[in-house]
Amino acid sequence: MTAEKVRFNVRGRIFETTATTLATARRDSMFGAMFDDEWKIQPRGDELVKPEEKEYFIDRDPDCFSVLLNLLGTGKLHVPCNIPEKLLYMEAHYYGLLDQVRTAKWGDFDSNRLRLASTVSGQAPGNCTAIRASPDGGCAVAHGGVVRVYDWMLEEHPPLNLEYQSVNDIGWMDSDNIVMSVRQNLTRRPEVGGMGVFSSMTGELRHRFQLSDRKDQVKGFAAGVLCINSDSNKVLASCRETTNEGIGAWDQVTGKQTDFFDFGLGRNEKIQWFHRRNCLLVNSFINDKRRINLLDFRDKSVVWSWPDDTKTCHVHANIYDAIPMEESNTICVVNRYRTLGFLDLRGTKKSVRWNLNDGGDTEQRCYAKLILHGGQIFCSMDHKISVYYDGLDQWVLTSSLGSSQGGSIRDFSIGGDRLFALHSEENVFDAWETPPPPIL
Known part of the structure; x- marks a missing residue:
């Protein structure tokens, strides 16, 4: 140089x-x-x-x-x-x-040095559902029928809405584009619902995703949880209309439907792409029993399912969330006792290896959620987020993030070197940052 x-x-x-x-x-x-x-x-x-x-x-x-x-x-x-x-x-x-x-x-993301930098009041108390961090340090928050967008300075942009239908899920395709899934009103306006892509800056609807039935007829539909697979530029979502129920796949750029997996989901809570297995992990309740499935879109098959024994499904009803662990080829779960468990996909025995917990049962309503980021597991439960590091024999609790006046954590998200936590009762969200290194 x-x-x-x-x-x-x-x-x-x-x-x-x-x-x-x-x-x-x-x-x-x-x-x-x-x-x-x-x-x-x-x-x-x-x-x-x-x-x-x-x-x-x-x-x-x-x-x-x-x-x-x-x-x-x-x-x-x-x-x-x-x-x-x-x-x-x-x-x-x-x-x-x-x-x-x-x-x-602020410095590069360091979970053990995070500090609470900002607390932002919401617009619809008690009616928040999801928060998603943007790639550039901002976030989007779902409030009933609208999504409120904040840039990395935490200044609010014009809100997003799709005919003001209830928002089920949101996701960032990139820093400029947000995809939103909403319910369908079958009794009043069945043509309303589905998904749309919006400008994060202006709130403009850029295009809608459409669902075709087996006769290539476009229909309105209810869209649920979302998954964005950046490797294939696909958006996946659980969807339901009068004759179809399953998971659809759409091209991010054109919004055209590229695939559909006809699969009865029950009440699903999360779908997430498992890159190592080239499958979609579906974490859901079917007939009030927890089920975890891996779906292969190539031949429309269920390649792995847990638990096998339907008689013991009730034992696992207290499992709240599940995430794929790419490096170890396992699935991590968490139960109501704040205990992490691990399902090894390499063996034939489908049993959970439980980790030590960090503190007993929870009596309050909670929205437990797991995120794997930077080789660490983040687990929200009640008013705090616990951070775990992979030790030799078990995952070790290294730090806890607890804040504010907002009540239980409804949802949290990590992105753009920030962690955002959305609190349910007061409908506020917190932004956690890593302080920059000191000036010598």
Whole structure:
């Protein structure tokens, strides 16, 4: 990398820096586009201009440019009091430097160093259902018939709605697009329901997903839980209409249906793609009994199911959630006693190996949920989120996140180097961040 000098004219103010400093920006930033494949400044085609007079003109705010240039050079973010943070973030977005700004504002995600950074009040007390973290540090929260979207500064954008039908689930396809699933009103407007993709910035409905029956007739349908498989650019969802019940698959870009698995789900709570097995994990209640299934869309078969013995299904009714563990080829479950259990998919015996719990039964209504992130298991129960690390013989509790005035945790999500926890009673959500390293 050369230390070639680079000159900028930002609305009349001259800035000089080096190619080495600019190269700390990512390839997809505006500054990254100035380099060739070997990270050398590309020629500008003005060879007649003297080297000391070559400059790049930028018609943007010079004060913000100075802050961002200093960030590239030092890795530290210092915002003078005369610069509104919102203006700086807008300028950082223009240059493609938001990731660097976020990294300087808070550190890389570290579950054992998380701190409560913000608590945001909801808009519909007692009526929240889900929260999903966006890839860039914002989130979306489902409130009855609308989804409220917050950017990474936790400022609210226009809400999303699909004919104000009750929202069942939400998911981020990327930082700009949110998919929403809603119920179908069979008695009043059966054509209403299904799923739609919205702009996270404007709330505009970009396109709707349609479900076709066996005769290729498009029908309204109720969409339930969602799963986004980024590897295949597919959106999967449980869906139900008058004649079909199962799981559909749609292309993310076009919204066209690509597949349908005709499978009786019962009351399902989560579907999640198991990449190692190339199957869909379905965690549901069937006839009031907990069932965990692995569905193979290639031949429309159930390749694994638990428990086998229907007589003992009631023993497992207290299991609240299940997630795939890619590296170990197992499924992790949690019961009402905050105990983690593991189902090994490599053997023939389908029994749960239980881990030690971190504290007894729960008497309050809870919404237990599991997330695997960064090699650690996060488990929400009642008012706290427990974090587990994989020890030699068992998963060890390493930290607990407990907050606020909002009551039991209804849902939580991790993304964009943040953890968001949605509380049920007061309908508030908390944002947890890792503090940046100290300035030496």
